[in-house]
Amino acid sequence: MRAVRRLLKPAAFAACLVPAMRMTAGVFALPGFSLGADPVAALLHGCGRWALNFLLITLCMTPLKNWSGSRLPLGLRRMFGLFAFFYAALHLTVYVFLDQSGNVAAVWRDVVKRPYITIGMIALILLIPLALTSTARSMRRLGRRWTVLHRLIYAIAILGVWHFWWQVKRDIREPLLYACGLAVLLGYRLWKKRAAAARISAARLAEIGEALAADPRSSASRCTDP
Amino acid sequence: MRKISPADARITSSQVTPYETYLSRRALLAGAVGIAAAGRFGGAARAAVPAQGALSYTRDAKYSVADQPNTFGDISTYNNYYEFGTDKADPAKNARNFRTRPWSVTVGGAADVTGTFHLEDILKPHPLEERIYRFRCVEAWSMVVPWVGFPLGDLLRRFKPTSNAKYVQFKTLYDPQQMPGERVPVLTWPYTEGLRIDEAMHPLSMMVVGLYGKVLPNQNGAPLRLIVPWKYGFKSIKAVVGIHFMADEPGTTWAGAAPGEYGFFANVNPAVPHPRWSQATERRLGGGLFAPRIATLPYNGYADQVASLYRGMDLRKYF
Secondary structure (H helix, E strand, O other), X not given: OHHHXXXXXXXXXXXXXXXXXXXXXXXXXXXXXOOOOOHHHHHHHHHHHHHHHHHHHHHHHHHHHHHHOOOHHHHHHHHHHHHXXXXXXXXXXXXXXXXXXXXXXXXXXXXXXXXXXXXXXHHHHHHHHHHHOOOHHHXXXXXXXXXXXXXXXXXXXXXXXXXXXXXXXXXXXXXHHHHHHHXXXXXXXXXXXXXXXXXXXXXXXXXXXXXXXXXXHHHHHHHHOO | OOOOOHHHXXXXXXXXXXXXXXXXXXXXXXXXXXXHHHHHXXXXXXXXXXXXXXXXXXXOOOOOOOOOOOXXXXXXXXXXXXXXXXXXXXXXXXXXXXXXXXXXXXXXXXXXXXXXXXXXXXXXXXXXXXEEEEEEOOOOEEEEEEEEEEEHHHHHHHOOEOOOOOEEEEEEOOOOOOOHHHHOOOOOOOOEEEEEHHHHHOOOOEEEEEEOOEEOOHHHOOOOEEEOOOEOHHHOOOOEEEEEEEOOOOOOHHHHHXXXXXXXXXEOOOOOOOOOOOOOEEEEOOOOOOOOOEEOOHHHHOHHXXXXXHOOOOOOOOO
């Protein structure tokens, strides 16, 4: 079991690099690998899709921990999050330097004028502080604020899926799939939060009940207690 | 619907280059050296478009552009042909066993000659020519393609359209058994397109049966497709089974699916962006990873030939 735990991280790391290596093999047209007739689009869409995949994978880790009872998923969460940033940064690089040939003015025009690019860019910019504060030291230093900051991933994932949805010409099946996956992952969190809130109020009710049973005269003061 | 014999249909094609005459002259010449029979039968075989293999055609320099054509591999593996799937690589995989024979085309509406015709009879009178055209997709990528076919106008005139024929509508085959994409309601099937009659009669508008000198691959729209090089690619309907002459503008598939994004005219126009992306530039495929985007030309570079068709029209309104 300990061996599994020790091997898990390097194995996951290698697996996370597979899409990038496949695309690199395509760039060099290695036997069996091809980017097709439009290699720029293939890289652009490939990196974008994997950035989204890793965002959703990252969001799977907490439910997975709750469900399995193991803390292993939490140990991988940061790596998956950083790979989301890695593929998103590659996506931007391909867009700026290959699709737009490094023409910054053209990129800026797109960002300002094309809403789907605007929201994609916002999502990517929001990822930067999360990547920068992903170290254990930042976690310690920021304390509770770290948790609050890293809730940004919910907004980023929504913007990312929206960015994908908005540029599809007609066949929305794939972005719809991402949107459903994201809805389940975010819905799970809302449900947990409600359940927790319900547990707290149930506990509170029980407490009041007990107090009433012990001393009926104290009920008035208890109930008006804010 | 009245069935027209091939002979009837051919009568109306007198203005077309008489390919058979050319072939029979060749046969006569050949006869002088004693191989008349072989020449004549050989000629007759070549006049028909085969289901696969090499085509007999002439090169048309007048209507061809000088740009370097894309490779056959690129042209035949990167296709927007939703009837066979929405991924660009889907059609090459899913159209492999598509049956292009027997094939018939139904012609109707405001014309004197209507009915259902065998593909062979549709194609027979038309000498084939190769034209190298630019192809610009509404998604802002482009290719250069050596099509083999014949002018659409030559075909349409054979049906003697009446004065009511202001528009012509085209339909793709509806066969979900063979076309898996048609089982998914991504678009309204069958795919429908249309042209104003003067656009259809323009010498650049072409019915295509071949690519790179050979019969058109299934994924490129075999056995019979339209090519209108100054319009976005979605106007150039594939696997045509219906031609209908109409008095009013026909509804078309993409314009119906998203009226704010795709219009009936769909002329290539760098000045009118798609609501979600720019049309000012395009990526010419085949240039590799570092090829810069190139400027998109009005009417895809065919402005000299076709801009006059739209004189006085507000191109922002009629996009």
